[in-house]
Structure formats: C-alpha cells, structure tokens
Amino acid sequence: MTIQFMEPISRAWNRMKIALFRPFDLHKWFVIGFNAFLAGLMESSSGSGGSRFSKEGSFGEFIHFPRTAWDWLMNHPGWAIAILFAVVVAIVVVIVLTWVSSRGVFMFLESVARDRVKIAKPWREYQKEGNSLFVWRILFGLVTLAAFSGLFIWFFVQGAALYDAGPGRIIPIAFIIGLGMLTLLFVLVWGYIILFLKDFVAALMYKNRISVGAAWKLFLDLFKKYPFYFLGYGIIVFLLMLVFVFAVIVAGLVTCCIGFLVLIIPYISTVVTLPFWYALRAFSLEFLAQFGPEYNVFPLTAATQTPAPAAPAAPAA
Numbered sequence: 001m002t003i004q005f006m007e008p009i010s011r012a013w014n015r016m017k018i019a020l021f022r023p024f025d026l027h028k029w030f031v032i033g034f035n036a037f038l039a040g041l042m043e044s045s046s047g048s049g050g051s052r053f054s055k056e057g058s059f060g061e062f063i064h065f066p067r068t069a070w071d072w073l074m075n076h077p078g079w080a081i082a083i084l085f086a087v088v089v090a091i092v093v094v095i096v097l098t099w100v101s102s103r104g105v106f107m108f109l110e111s112v113a114r115d116r117v118k119i120a121k122p123w124r125e126y127q128k129e130g131n132s133l134f135v136w137r138i139l140f141g142l143v144t145l146a147a148f149s150g151l152f153i154w155f156f157v158q159g160a161a162l163y164d165a166g167p168g169r170i171i172p173i174a175f176i177i178g179l180g181m182l183t184l185l186f187v188l189v190w191g192y193i194i195l196f197l198k199d200f201v202a203a204l205m206y207k208n209r210i211s212v213g214a215a216w217k218l219f220l221d222l223f224k225k226y227p228f229y230f231l232g233y234g235i236i237v238f239l240l241m242l243v244f245v246f247a248v249i250v251a252g253l254v255t256c257c258i259g260f261l262v263l264i265i266p267y268i269s270t271v272v273t274l275p276f277w278y279a280l281r282a283f284s285l286e287f288l289a290q291f292g293p294e295y296n297v298f299p300l301t302a303a304t305q306t307p308a309p310a311a312p313a314a315p316a317a
Contacts, residue, residue: 003229003290005236012282016275019115031119032111032278033271038104040270040277041097043198098137103130105198109206112281113297129205129212136197136212144190151186155179195234196223199284207297222291233287237280244276 020029074080106126110116196219197212204215223230252259263269270277289296 001291003226005232005287008286008290009236009279009283011286012279015112015282015286016279019112020275020278028117029271029274031117032108033274034119034267035104035107035111035122036274036277036281037267037270038100039108041101041104094141095138098141099130099134102134102137103127105133105202106130106206108281109203109285109297112278113206113285114299126206129209132211132213133197133202133205140193140197147186151179151183192231192234195237196230199233199237200230200288203285203288203297204295207295222295226291233284237283240280240283244273248273 020032103123103126106129107119107122110118110122110126116122200219201212201215204210204218205212208215208218210218248259248263252263262272285297289298
C-alpha cells in the first residue's frame with residue numbers, strides 16, 4: 001500500500017472545484033458555509049524573554065502575580081463575585097458552542113463526503129454521533145484544563161521559590177527553557193489529538209455510525225501501523241494553514257484592508273474562504289481513504305470501488 005500526501009491534496013482540490021464552482025451556486029456556498037461555520041466554532045501564543053527583565057524586580061512582580069491577584073480579590077469581594085459570574089457565563093457559552101459545533105462536524109462531513117446541500121436533515125440524523133463527540137470533547141477539555149492548570153501552578157510555585165532563593169534575582173533561564181520545552185510537548189500532543197479527532201475519528205464515526213470511543217479504537221489501531229504518515233499529515237496541515245494565513249494577509253493588503261473587514265464577520269468569513277475549508281476537509285477524507293475501503297468515507301462506485309464523483313447538489317432541507 002502506497003500512502004501519498006500530494007495526490008490526496010490534488011483530489012481534494014478537484015472535489016472542491018466540482019462542488020463549489022461547477023456550477024457556481026451562491027445558495028450552496030451559504031448552506032455549506034453555514035455547516036463549516038458550525039463545525040469550526042470551537043477551533044481556535046507566543047512570548048519573549050531575556051536573561052534579565054529591563055526593570056529591576058519586574059520578574060519578581062510577575063512570578064508573584066498569582067499571590068498578589070489573590071490578595072487583591074480577597075480585598076475586593078465585589079470584583080471577585082463579578083469575575084466569578086463572568087467565568088460561569090463563559091463556561092456555559094463554551095459548553096453550548098461545543099454542543100452545536102459537535103453536531104456541525106457531521107453536517108459539514110455530510111456536505112463534503114456526499115456533496116449534499118442540507119442543514120436540517122443532517123442536524124437530526126447525526127444527533128447520536130454529535131452528542132457522543134460533544135461529551136468526549138467536554139471531558140477532554142476538562143483533562144486539558146487540569147493539565148495546563150497544573151503546569152501553570154507548578155511554574156509559579158517553583159519559579160517564585162527559585163527567584164526568592166536566587167542570587168541577584170536573575171531570571172532562572174534553565175528553568176524557563178525547561179518549562180518552555182515541556183509546554184511545547186503538551187501543546188503538540190494536544191494539537192495532534194484535536195486534529196485526529198476532527199479529521200479522522202469523526203470521519204470514522206460518520207462512516208460507521210459508531211460512538212467516539214469505538215472510532216478512536218479503529219483509528220488508534222491504524223495509527224499504530226502507520227504513525228509517521230499521520231504525524232506527517234499533521235505537518236502538512238500546519239503548512240497549509242500557514243499558506244492560507246499568508247494568502248489572507250496578502251488579500252487583505254491588496255484590497256486596502258477591506259478584506260480584513262469582511263473576514264472579521266464570523267459566518268461571512270467562512271463563506272468567503274469556503275474553498276479552503278472545503279478542500280481541507282476533503283483532504284483529510286482522501287488521505288484516510290488510502291488505507292483501505294473500510295476507511296473510505298466517500299460513496300463508492302460498484303464497478304471500480306473508487307470514490308464516486310461529486311453528485312448534483314440536493315436542495316436545502
């Protein structure tokens with residue numbers, strides 16, 4: 001079995017052109033763009049450093065910030081209650097958006113895999129799979145929050161101890177570098193889990209109408225056999241995203257920043273950039289299909305057992 005990267009990209013690009021431009025249908029763009037918008041609701045930094053902060057004691061103020069912030073909140077109970085209320089509201093909003101987005105993942109999959117222009121029918125049809133994905137994402141989010149919170153607490157506790165005991169209050173460079181590498185490892189693992197969940201696990205759920213746990217088992221069995229291909233897939237997606245961001249910046253500058261104004265409108269920005277998101281979703285499905293018919297999400301022709309060409313779009317439900 002030969003696993004390729006460029007050939008699936010080419011096939012995905014051709015699928016996008018057939019679906020969105022042959023013929024061009026503005027209604028279809030808005031419907032599929034809405035599904036893509038729902039699917040991407042929950043998809044989303046950087047820093048600088050030196051051997052010593054420019055102002056004397058500034059690192060000390062930073063490393064002791066949690067203690068200072070806690071003392072301030074204890075002395076300002078009104079603000080503490082307001083912040084707590086805002087946090088609760090934010091949590092509720094995140095939960096609702098995650099639920100909607102989890103259903104939207106399968107709506108967008110339906111649009112790409114079968115070239116169907118529908119909203120209501122896939123919303124109802126994939127309720128079970130969407131709810132399963134929603135619960136997994138919430139639990140994974142809690143685990144992620146706990147892991148990064150633990151890393152955050154450990155950084156400030158250990159950093160404060162090193163700073164208080166260190167000669168001359170010099171920033172502990174080795175400590176910061178080590179923490180940075182550990183954080184990078186966490187982010188890479190987290191990023192790959194999110195990528196595999198969205199691009200492959202959800203696709204297997206869609207194809208086999210199974211729960212997220214069963215789909216993860218199918219994917220991990222495949223991943224164990226071809227780990228480097230899937231890790232390479234992540235690198236390719238990252239590079240494609242870089243190219244996309246660069247193209248968006250260029251387009252915004254060429255249009256005298258008018259393009260940027262359009263792209264800050266969430267749903268409209270998804271519709272405008274739909275060719276990229278459609279091709280990217282199709283790329284994940286084309287890549288997965290290389291591992292055998294049991295992983296092929298696209299409808300198959302009886303004669304050739306190859307992905308069927310895009311069918312004419314059905315009217316929106």
